[in-house]
Amino acid sequence: MLRTSRLTKLIIYAVLVVYVIIIITPFLMIFMNSFKSLREIFLKPFSLPSQFSLKNFVEAWKRANLTSAFANSIYVTTVSVLGILFVSSMLAYAISRYDFPFRRFLYIYIIAGLALPARLAIIPIYVILQKLNLLDTRLGLIIVYVSTGIAFATFLLKNFMDDIPKALEESAMIDGANPWTIFTKIDLPLIKHALVVVGVVNFVGIWNDFFFPLIIINSQGKETVPLAISIFFGEYSNQWNLISAALSMSVIPIMIGFFLLSRYFIVGITQGAVK
Amino acid sequence: MQKISRKFILLFVLPAFILYTTFVIYPFIYSFILSFYQWPGVGKKIFVGLKNFRDILVGPFAEEFRNAFVHNIYFFALTAIFELGLGFIIAVLFVTTIKGKRIFQTLVYLPNVISMILVGFIWNMMLNPQWGLVNKFLKTIGLGFLAKPWLGDPNLALNTIIAVNVWRHLGFYVLVFYAAIISIHPDLINAAYIDGANNFQIIRYIIFPMVVPTLQTLLILLFIWSFNVFDIVYALEGVQAGPFRSTDVLGTLFYRTAFGGLGSSRMDFGLGAAIAVIMFVIVVPLSMFYAYMAEKRRRS
Incomplete structure (x- = not known):
């Protein structure tokens, strides 16, 4: 830890505050x-909104089809993440625990991904x-996410195992337990923490993917x-109040999730990249 | 290491193996094959040998390709300087005896969890030349002459995109450097204090040398990621990467070639695959080196 004088500390705080x-x-x-009218956005860019009506939110939600968009995102992301964890943890378990032909080759083959x-x-x-x-289907999207997520997840999970x-x-x-029982009853619970980290990293990546x-x-x-x-941004390119509302509504859930789980985010993402 | 019956091995290995082979390895190989063909996506594929590569490297698309390629390199150079430079400096600020580190770190990381495309749209509004907050702010504090059409001026647009990119990613580099710095043994720094070193000397001769391996890893990653740039350009300038292709990168060029978007000079899966292959050739050796290093570090 670097020692700092009171003045230095003050400067550091100032820099960080500006950054934030x-x-x-x-x-x-x-x-x-999101609360302003178009006119208000243009004339009073820095002031608080004159009223806190939810009109823009309601309209943007409807016009941007956010009900189905959120349903699709939740469905695609959740199923993809569970899929990645499921197939990758099985593969990582086999490679980490058992001896079988081409085991070493299989690992390199996957890591190449x-x-x-x-x-x-x-x-x-x-x-x-x-x-x-499978074009233009959610299942197609899920299959692509699961497949492209395997290399990284297997790499991390095998390390933990x-x-x-x-x-x-x-x-x-x-005692006669078979490999499947050992995997589900003993190994999976032991790597719970790793599964959460891998899950969170993949969740954010897939949720945000465009x-x-x-x-x-x-x-x-x-x-x-x-x-x-x-699509909404393209169609309503001048309705900045509606676009703001749509953007706010799509940004808020992930922000809340981030503040609740920031520990896992930060550990997972910094480790994932540089480890 | 235990033996296991074939039945169980297949159960554990096959699901991942099949998916990975079909949707990662096979497409990779198929891209190479496709790059020797002319194929608009429907009908018969016509074998054209190396024509696609000639068209891209020396033929009718050479100028467009070079333009995009240079932008990727420029993008890499500037993001490396700013993201790694500022990232290191801010990380050092975090290893001092200040309070409230956790909250600062969480806030600093925040932009990283927002989808890049949404970040692009948010900044598209911030940078709007008429009423965007950036220009309004400059005018309000009396620096109106600095108010510029940030995304509309071909000389500024790419730099603006890089700045938005730095805004989104800086927090990641701060945290990675921070993690590297706090893993330095405290005794090392304390001993330096006892020997009369000041903070600058400690940063220069102890902290910096210790984070060089991290820096190298990040440089490789940044290079790979620089060739993946797409969303941010799409959000701020569209697939045409305007004004006048001044923000075109290989990602947008590849997209236009393979999947269209009005105004692409020729839409063709074979030509697109050839661009992808060239990008593979640039990126994959470095990625492999990175994966190799990651595996080696893990084992040591």
């Missing part, structure tokens, strides 16, 4: 604008989904939140 103001101002602006930018392979992905009749002692498992095996929905989804009613907002 720069971070918060854009969010404050869209929240404020860390180096392949999935977005660049979007053309073949698009073609495959088309052949499987390698670190937990095997004594419990060995005694369970002597690229895959942009390519894969193209009918109304199937959009996720980022895609719905982007």
Whole structure:
């Protein structure tokens, strides 16, 4: 810990406060604008809204199809994250715990996925989904997210599993438990913390993703939140009050989630990248 | 290491293996194959050999490709300087004896959890030339001459996009550097104080050298991520990457080529795949090096 004089401390606080103001101002602006009329946005950009009516919110919610957008985002993100955790933890368990042919090769094969930018392979992905009749479906989107999430999740989960002692498992095996029972009853509970970290990191990534929905989804009613907002932004490009309201409503849930779970976010994301 | 029956191995391995092979490995290989064809997405594929690559590297698309490529490199250089530079400095501020670190850190990280496309739209409003808060603010404090069409001036637009990008990501680098700095043993710093070192010397000769490995990792990641840039340009300038392609990057060029968007010079999956392959060739060796380092570090 660096020692600092009172003056230095004051300067540090000042710098940090300015930084935080720069971070918060854009969010404050869209929240404020959500209550204002267009005229008010233009004439009084810095003042508080003259009234706190929810009119803009109601209208933006309806016109941007946010009911179905939120339903789609929640559905796609939740199923994808559970899917990633499910298939990756099974794979990580097998690689970490058992000896079988091609085990080492399999691990390298999966880890190679860390180096392949999935977005660049979007053309073949698009073609495959088309052949499987999964284009423009939520299931197609989910399958892509699960598949592209496997490498990273398996890498992290295997690391965690390698670190937990095997004594419990060995005694369970002597008692005649099969590998599936050992996996679900002993190993999964032991890596609970890792599963939460991997889950949170993937949740944010998928919830926020714009690229895959942009390519894969193209009918109304199937959009996720980022895609719905982007369409709304294009159609109502001058209705800044409605756009602000729509943006506010799409930003607030993730902010609340972040403040509640900030510990996992920060641990997961800094570890995930640099570990 | 235990033996296991084949039935259970297949149960554990197959679901992930099949998905991963079908939607990650196979598309990767298929991109290479497709890059030798001309194919608008329907009908027959026509084998054209290396024509797509010639078109991109020396032919009719060379100028557009080079333009986008240079922007990616520029993007990397500037984000590296600002995100890593400022990130390190602010992280150092956090390792002093100030109070309220947790709340500051949480707020600093906040923009990272907001979807990049939404960040783009929010800043699109902030930067609106007529009533956007940025120009209004400059006029209010008497710096009206600095008010600019941030996204409409070809000389400014890319820099503006980079600035928004820094706004979104800086917190991540702050926290990563912070994590690296606090893992330095406190005795090292205390001993330096006893020897009469001042804070600048400690930062220069103890803290900085200790975070160099982190810095290297982040540089590699930043390079890879710089070639993934798409959402932010899409949100601020659209797929045409205006004004006059001054903000075009390989991501938007790739998107236009493969999936259209009005005004693309030629829409073709083969040509798009060729752009993707070139991007693979630039990014994948570095990514592999990164994955290799991550695995090696884990084992040591």
